[in-house]
Amino acid sequence: MTPEEIEYAVSAGMPRAVEDLTRLVAIPSVAFPGHPEEAVHAAAAMTEELLRSTGLPHVQRIPVEGSFPAVYAEAPAPPGAPTVLLYAHYDVQPAGDESLWRTPAFSPTLIDGRLYGRGAADDKSGLISHVLALRAFQGRFPVGVKVIIEGQEEYAGERLERFVERNPELVRADAIIVADTGNPAVGDPAVTTSLRGLAAFTVEVRTLKEALHSGSFGGAAPDALAALIRVLASLHDDNGDIRVPGLPRGVFLGTGPSEEEFRATAGVVDGVALSGSGPLADRLWASYAITVTGLDVPTVRGAVNAVQAVARARVTVRVPPGSDPSAAAADVVGHLRRAAPWGVQVQVTDQVLGSGYLADTGGRARSALNRAMKRAYGRSPRDIGSGGSIPLVATFAKLFPAAEILLFGAEDEEAAIHAPNERVDLQELCRTAVTEALFLADYAEL
Known part of the structure; x- marks a missing residue:
């Protein structure tokens, strides 16, 4: 033809x-x-x-x-x-x-x-x-x-x-x-x-045998949700760059989008800064990225006055080509365990890896x-x-x-x-x- x-x-x-x-x-x-x-x-x-x-x-x-x-x-x-x-x-x-x-x-x-x-x-x-x-x-x-x-x-x-x-x-x-x-x-x-490759897992923080009335126990009983928030917040610095040791930045040998193009495509709200630093192509295609993609916590509509006993998050790590997703997962999990406050129990399950x-x-x-x-x-x-x-x-x-x-x-x-x-x-x-x-x-x- x-x-x-x-x-x-x-x-x-x-x-x-x-x-x-x-x-x-x-x-x-x-x-x-x-x-x-x-x-x-x-x-x-x-x-x-x-x-x-x-x-x-x-x-x-x-x-x-x-x-x-x-x-x-x-x-x-x-x-x-x-x-x-x-x-x-x-x-x-x-x-x-x-x-x-x-x-x-x-x-x-x-x-x-x-x-x-x-x-x-x-x-x-x-x-x-x-x-x-x-x-x-x-x-x-x-x-x-x-x-x-x-x-x-x-x-x-x-x-x-x-x-x-x-x-x-x-x-x-x-x-x-x-x-x-x-x-x-x-x-x-x-x-x-x-x-980029992928490493994803679920992290669970547990502090109590069961949830407790916040009026009777709040202020002394360790809140699993507050602990999880602190753990997840430790993943990035104030600029949005990753704080986990062992996850270096990479370089993409090509042309990426301009900041204006990216903001328009991603629908970034006016006045909100982009996360991280360095060329966008490097951040998007050649470097690690960590995203919290889900949370298991009480909903706002269904919330009651209670100190939470357990909270879970789904964490996804994007891994640059040529890097080991298993090693990346281990680095992130190790960081989360070190960042956990008050001696709380941290458990990781449901790990998925892709190169x-x-x-x-x-x-x-x-x-x-x-x-x-x-x-x-x-x-x-x-x-x-x-x-x-x-x-x-x-x-x-x-x-x-x-x-x-x-x-x-x-x-x-x-x-x-x-x-x-x-x-x-x-x-x-x-x-x-x-x-x-x-x-x-x-x-x-x-």
Whole structure:
């Protein structure tokens, strides 16, 4: 197919792709404990249906121990052609506080060329971009194609890592496209070359056998919530820089956003300073970051006059590429224990680890991607980092050191992934699929 034929085929397939994405987003496929498992399995079934619609001759759901099924598909490579693995995930984050959504989280709504709903961007857009690109070839693929779509990336994705480590030949490829990132802004092409890793855990502070009346015991009984607040506050200095020993700053060899761009994208309230110091690219993509992502304490509405016996927090540490997430977790936990006042009991549970990734940007696949993206967007892409983590990427890099891993997708910095009012720009979805299809054709010629 010529580039013009590919562009036409992808554009012609957009109405069907938007219908598919709308149906997929309507499935609340939250793979977190406590959410209905039926919806996750329904999303797996629809993923299988979508991959079959591309003309791939082999499609199947694969059980993953302790997790939801992955969906796998493949087509053999034409003689002499390379093989490309395509990755995305069909599970999504929980909706969170529904009152903060302008449209219902699982009732996908099209507004001004953008589809709103949980997972519309992260990462059901990645799945649909693969489907849209593959459909353009009508079953006559220029390269060997393998597809693996994960069912529990947002929660404990390391389970698929173990599966892949035990079955490396299933996903072995010359190049790997991970459609779970995006551009700094709509229409601003970029390739993600750096991913921070992850270390997350729950910290519990206990001071009493049970809560006590604050009027009778307050002033002498140690308050677990006050102790937890002091412990968490010790993680950062007054400027917002990390105080934990052993977590040095890093340097990102590329251009990051300006402070004005970042403030606008992040929605920082006027008069509020950004956290930390140094270049934003270093802070966002090459250095450690520590965030308290949840608290188990009495709500304001349900509060009673009591000294709390126990309080918990979920702590997430973003780990620079090349650094050990296990060591980072140990450093942070050690600091929290040292900072605990009054001899309170500190317990750490539910630890999750994921490694970061730093790409080699000079290979044949990357050159083909640069050409494809320049044609789709009208300009060449730039390298960016991501503060997030995709656990499987580091596993791919370890198992297949000769394979080029290419991270791009239809998400953008204003897509509100993991937040209320998530959305995907449909033109960006089209450009992403055009890029992928052009890449497959170009890479086959190499």
